[in-house]
Amino acid sequence: MPRFSLISLPGVALLGAAWLTTLVSGVQPACAQAKPSAGLPRYQTPIAGADGYWQGFSSLSLGKGLRLNNPYRLATPLGDSPESVSTTAAYYDLGFGVVHGPAQGIAHGGVLHLSIAAQGIPQEVLSLSYTALGRFDSGRWLLFGRGGVPIVLEPDLSGGLEVAVGAAFLVTAGLGVQSELVGSLYYGAGTQDRSVTTIPVLSAQLGLFVDYEVLP
């Protein structure tokens, strides 16, 4: 009890003051670093010394693809036979991602995509991917790649594998345009020749990109 009383109110106040002093003194160098150094454009905010920071982003795109194997004669075949290479239905794609990494270098994280067919039969695909993102030209250009697992929710539950590369150009600090090329491999219903069919799909999508950076 007596020992506790020694660090009661005055002690707590002292500790609090010390903590605040440490906090303020710790912030001071960062504030000093935030001043633009000579030779850098004024709109740039140097974040030297930062190990990394979080960056969230989302995208809304419209896409279309090429189905390279078509055992069920899905529309729309491009060749003479119904089983030939065919175009898929156009689709809307909504993406949400978050990465963590340094200002100069590659950031790593995850991204969730939901694709919904814009025409034909109802189709929904949810994909979860690992993503790597690099910033270029003072963060105006973002190049990214991802690899993950798409899950077909409708019309039949199925899955596959997916890789994609893309780029986003930020028109303002938080809003830009983006394009992505996606290569997917889906597993489908068996045919008389194969118990499981594999359907490769190559697709491209173009849309809006919203960026949110949590700077240190």
Next chain:
Amino acid sequence: MNRVAKCVRIGHGQRARIALTALALLFCMAPTPGDVGGCGQKPAELDASIFFASKANIDCQRCQECGVASKSCMRACDVSLALPTQFPERCVPLVHDGEVCLRALQYASCEDYRAYMSDIAESVPSECNFCPEPAP
């Protein structure tokens, strides 16, 4: 002045990139793969009676929905007519062939349906073309 020149150069570069993106979109017009079937769905033969009854039912509904009054529509809606009970010789469609066809019919546009049920030049959606007639 240098900054202006740099902006002009970036402008040209951007135009080229936009053109490249548009080209990529043109040539690779979804991760939505289409009605490829469920993973693990084993191949099983399609029952002709069930398929033709389901197809007639969908045809009749879509004809009414789209206001098509062709002879094909009348046949589809006539419950007294006997429906085929087997597929043509050498044609052995699977259950998923039937599913793909019926779903395609359910979600086809009215414009497409008029062509499918036309008395003059009837067309068949590629999804339902699993028993193609042999070339003459």
